[in-house]
Amino acid sequence: MAASALVVEDVVKYFPVPQTGVRAFLNPFSPLTHPALLGVSFQVEAGEVAALIGANGSGKSTLLRILATLLVPTRGRASVSGYDVERQGSQVRAQLGFHTATDGGFYERLTARENLRFFAAMNNLFDAEAQRRLEELTELMGMGTFIDSQVRTLSTGQVHRLGLARAMIHRPGVLLLDEPTRSLDPIAAAEFRRFLKTQLVGRHGTTIMFASHTLAEVEQLADRVVLLDKGRMLACDSPRGLRTTTGSATLEEALERLTPPGFLAEVSS
Numbered sequence: 001m002a003a004s005a006l007v008v009e010d011v012v013k014y015f016p017v018p019q020t021g022v023r024a025f026l027n028p029f030s031p032l033t034h035p036a037l038l039g040v041s042f043q044v045e046a047g048e049v050a051a052l053i054g055a056n057g058s059g060k061s062t063l064l065r066i067l068a069t070l071l072v073p074t075r076g077r078a079s080v081s082g083y084d085v086e087r088q089g090s091q092v093r094a095q096l097g098f099h100t101a102t103d104g105g106f107y108e109r110l111t112a113r114e115n116l117r118f119f120a121a122m123n124n125l126f127d128a129e130a131q132r133r134l135e136e137l138t139e140l141m142g143m144g145t146f147i148d149s150q151v152r153t154l155s156t157g158q159v160h161r162l163g164l165a166r167a168m169i170h171r172p173g174v175l176l177l178d179e180p181t182r183s184l185d186p187i188a189a190a191e192f193r194r195f196l197k198t199q200l201v202g203r204h205g206t207t208i209m210f211a212s213h214t215l216a217e218v219e220q221l222a223d224r225v226v227l228l229d230k231g232r233m234l235a236c237d238s239p240r241g242l243r244t245t246t247g248s249a250t251l252e253e254a255l256e257r258l259t260p261p262g263f264l265a266e267v268s269s
Contacts, residue, residue, distance in 0.1 A: 003082030005174055005207035006044040006067065011076035013037040013062055013231075036062040038231040039076070044209060044224060046173075049201055051218040052211040053255070054228035055266035060211040061100070063228075064176050067209070068098040080174055097167035100178035101160065108152035112143060112162050115151060116169060123170035137165040140195060142188060157183045164192070168200075175200065177210035181217065189217075197221055213267055219251050227258060234258055 013036045037059045044050045052060040065071040066078055069089040077084060083091040106115050113134065120130040138147050141161040146154055154162070160183040167175065180196075181189035197220075200206040212218050218225060219239055227235040235242060235258050239251045248254035255264060 003079070004043040005046045005048070005081055006042075006050070006209060007077075007079045008043070008063070008067075009041050009077050011037050011040045011063070011066065011073045011078055013059070013066065013071065014074045035231045037066075037073070040228070040231075040233045041076075042224075042226055042233065042236040044207060046207055047201060047205040048207055048223045049196070049221050050207075050209045050224040050226060051222035052209065052226050052228060053215075053218060053267060054211075055263065057230070058228040059231045060228060061178055064098070064100075064178055064209070064211060067092075068096065068176055069093055070098075095172060096174040096176060097170070097172035098176045099163050099167035099180065101180070101182035102178075104159075106151045106159070106162065109150055111148050111150055112154065112158075113138075113147045115162065116165060119166050120169050125170060133169060133171075137168060140199075141165050142191075157185065157188070160184060161188070171204070172206070174207045175209075177208065179212060180210050181212075181214070193217060193221060215252055215255075215264075215267075225251075227255065229259060229263060 015034045015036055040059070040063065052063065054060050062071060066073050067080060067085060069085050069092050072086055077086070079085060080092045081095045083095065085092050107118070110118070116134050116137070117130060120126070120133060125133060138144055141164060143158070143161055143165065146158050151159065151162070164180065167177070181192055184192060196208060201208065208221075210221070222239060224236065224238055225242060226233060237245065242254040242258070243249070243251060246254040246257040248257060252264065
């Protein structure tokens with residue numbers, strides 16, 4: 001039986017509270033006191049699209065970074081395509097692409113094309129294969145007008161498209177996206193959502209987990225919704241399941257019944 005694409009089991013993550021001045025001097029080894037995740041557990045099957053919903057500070061980005069092997073959980077375990085994120089990090093990274101709306105990490109004096117060629121090589125794509133993939137992504141992400149421009153000359157939205165292309169350069173089986181349509185104009189955002197659903201999921205069976213502040217986007221894309229509030233998971237179900245469980249006509253109404261007062265206002269802010 002094939003392993004679930006994403007498995008999160010009782011994951012807890014604490015961060016140290018930042019200290020400065022005399023406090024930092026007197027407490028150089030301050031205990032871990034700030035909870036980011038508190039016992040989160042769920043599974044996402046292969047080919048599913050899962051959405052993380054929560055206000056800023058709810059733990060969405062922390063959870064994505066744990067799955068991407070950029071953070072280590074304080075307790076609990078997580079796996080990607082059957083590989084443990086702590087013990088088998090290199091195998092995990094070979095399975096996934098990861099992109100955040102604030103991604104940088106490009107060589108600014110190189111062109112967008114040269115950057116993608118570099119990251120293709122880092123993922124063992126060379127020559128004709130790399131060129132084919134670069135051409136596919138250039139057309140897909142609408143990068144034709146700036147693909148040969150230096151990254152330092154690009155707009156925020158253009159760099160965002162380039163970051164999405166980098167995350168997909170090696171055709172990963174699992175794609176982790178933190179606010180993927182942020183900084184995209186409405187037309188580009190709609191086209192990207194269509195691409196995720198019809199091409200990546202429909203044609204290639206890619207598993208996607210994304211964090212979003214847009215409920216319409218969640219309802220359009222998600223097979224499963226993971227609802228986080230201050231590090232705790234409030235619910236994990238399909239949009240239809242959430243509506244049925246709460247007796248609601250819409251996803252927004254269901255979330256209102258599952259969350260504390262003011263939660264949705266914080267999510268959409």
